[in-house]
Amino acid sequence: MTPFYRSLLSYGLASGMVMSLYATLEFAVGLHGRYLSIGQYAGYLRYVILFLGVFLGVKNVRDQQLGGAISYGKILQTGLVISLVAGVIVTIYEIVYLEYINPGFMNDYVQFVIAGMRESGATEAAIEALREQAKSWSTLQAQVVFYLGETFVLGLLFSLVLGGIMKKQPHVRVSAA
Numbered sequence: 001m002t003p004f005y006r007s008l009l010s011y012g013l014a015s016g017m018v019m020s021l022y023a024t025l026e027f028a029v030g031l032h033g034r035y036l037s038i039g040q041y042a043g044y045l046r047y048v049i050l051f052l053g054v055f056l057g058v059k060n061v062r063d064q065q066l067g068g069a070i071s072y073g074k075i076l077q078t079g080l081v082i083s084l085v086a087g088v089i090v091t092i093y094e095i096v097y098l099e100y101i102n103p104g105f106m107n108d109y110v111q112f113v114i115a116g117m118r119e120s121g122a123t124e125a126a127i128e129a130l131r132e133q134a135k136s137w138s139t140l141q142a143q144v145v146f147y148l149g150e151t152f153v154l155g156l157l158f159s160l161v162l163g164g165i166m167k168k169q170p171h172v173r174v175s176a177a
Contacts, residue, residue, distance in 0.1 A: 007060055008078060012085025015053025016151075019046045019086065020093035027097075032105055036112045047154055050086060054079040054158045058166055068168060075163040076156075083155020091147040098143065110134045 001009070022045060026032055031039030058078050062070035098105060114127050136142055 008081040011057035012082040016086035016089025019049050019090050051158045054082050057082045072163040072167050076159045079159025083152050087148045087151030094147045
């Protein structure tokens with residue numbers, strides 16, 4: 001494995017593991033149960049963790065491996081590989097989490113959403129539609145598509161933004177004639 005891909009693998013693994021550890025911390029302090037109203041927002045910090053992983057990975061590749069110059073395409077490649085690796089880790093973690101660590105989470109979350117819908121005056125038909133939709137979210141295939149897809153798409157967006165910010169062309173020295 002080349003140093004480039006070894007670096008991407010390292011940043012992807014680290015990002016996925018930190019995101020998973022953070023989710024475990026959320027669970028431990030009750031953000032997936034008693035404090036679900038806070039937890040629904042605290043989960044966005046995982047996106048910040050992914051962004052930092054992609055940023056640090058791109059910075060490492062640019063500064064340590066490419067001598068300070070990096071193309072937009074190389075930034076996209078770097079960010080996408082890091083996000084894909086992180087997405088695989090997060091997906092495996094979420095499947096284990098929902099199956100063994102907190103198997104009642106999906107039901108608790110659906111009940112939380114339904115309570116909010118009732119407060120805002122939603123019809124019983126809308127609530128029943130949500131219940132049906134929640135059943136389809138609970139399948140293994142839906143979880144894989146959701147967690148892997150979410151991480152990959154966010155990584156793509158982060159990479160596009162970072163490409164505009166971090167792209168650097170190599171310095172060209174002009175000699176005096």
